[in-house]
Amino acid sequence: MKIAEDSDAQTAADMHNAMIEEVILGPRRLATAESELENIRLKRTFFWVDGGEVVSITIATRPQIKGICVGGVYTPPRHRRKGYARSLVAEVSKELLSRWYELTNLFTDLSNPTSNKIYQEVGYRPVCDYHQYEFVDQA
Numbered sequence: 399m400k401i402a403e404d405s406d407a408q409t410a411a412d413m414h415n416a417m418i419e420e421v422i423l424g425p426r427r428l429a430t431a432e433s434e435l436e437n438i439r440l441k442r443t444f445f446w447v448d449g450g451e452v453v454s455i456t457i458a459t460r461p462q463i464k465g466i467c468v469g470g471v472y473t474p475p476r477h478r479r480k481g482y483a484r485s486l487v488a489e490v491s492k493e494l495l496s497r498w499y500e501l502t503n504l505f506t507d508l509s510n511p512t513s514n515k516i517y518q519e520v521g522y523r524p525v526c527d528y529h530q531y532e533f534v535d536q537a
Contacts, residue, residue, distance in 0.1 A: 446489075448477075465503060468502055487520055
């Protein structure tokens with residue numbers, strides 16, 4: 399695991415944009431190197447690196463007094479099924495707990511059995527189902 403630095407901002411943006419292109423339908427706001435810098439400077443952007451290449455990314459978001467959320471977990475298709483995301487989420491969770499957070503949480507798509515299995519294998523347990531609604535103008 400590598401904690402991202404300022405010089406990694408474009409890599410973080412590229413990884414997040416690849417994820418956005420893959421999973422978000424409709425209008426979306428693409429990341430830029432500049433937009434990634436705040437999380438990087440707060441030491442909340444993490445990479446899994448193999449052979450010098452960034453192969454997976456995640457960010458810590460929504461910090462609270464006692465907890466923080468692990469989000470934006472993404473591994474490009476060519477690097478999947480090698481355990482990178484599993485390792486990254488496990489190590490990032492340990493890192494965040496070592497920073498005095500009492501708990502970490504994450505959201506996962508119930509229709510994605512792979513991510514649900516991985517997160518439970520590294521110690522996360524289902525707590526509740528969450529529904530997201532989008533209000534659209536019908537006019």
